[in-house]
Amino acid sequence: MYGKRLLPLLVTIMTVVALGACSRQPVRPNPEPQLREIQKTGYVPQAHYQTTSVHEVWEHDGASIDASYVAPSGAKAERFPLIVFLPGLGEQSTA
Numbered sequence: 001m002y003g004k005r006l007l008p009l010l011v012t013i014m015t016v017v018a019l020g021a022c023s024r025q026p027v028r029p030n031p032e033p034q035l036r037e038i039q040k041t042g043y044v045p046q047a048h049y050q051t052t053s054v055h056e057v058w059e060h061d062g063a064s065i066d067a068s069y070v071a072p073s074g075a076k077a078e079r080f081p082l083i084v085f086l087p088g089l090g091e092q093s094t095a
Contacts (some may be wrong), residue, residue, distance in 0.1 A: 052073040
């Protein structure tokens with residue numbers, strides 16, 4: 001007799017508790033200390049490398065194309081990523 005009345009009440013209480021637990025936002029850490037640490041150096045590289053650069057102007061179908069080649073130089077045989085810069089409209093190729 002009590003089981004029939006108690007079961008809907010228990011289901012209701014459990015549903016309210018479960019929904020209450022899901023409605024809380026997680027506590028997020030304060031990003032300020034990390035931001036201050038990053039702002040100290042910004043985009044300053046950790047190491048500086050000597051480079052060799054070549055700038056040429058190529059002619060193709062009557063149009064001149066600026067081409068630049070910049071590569072690290074030195075005694076170390078390291079692997080570096082290849083970066084291709086394609087300037088958009090109005091941008092300089094030497095940017």
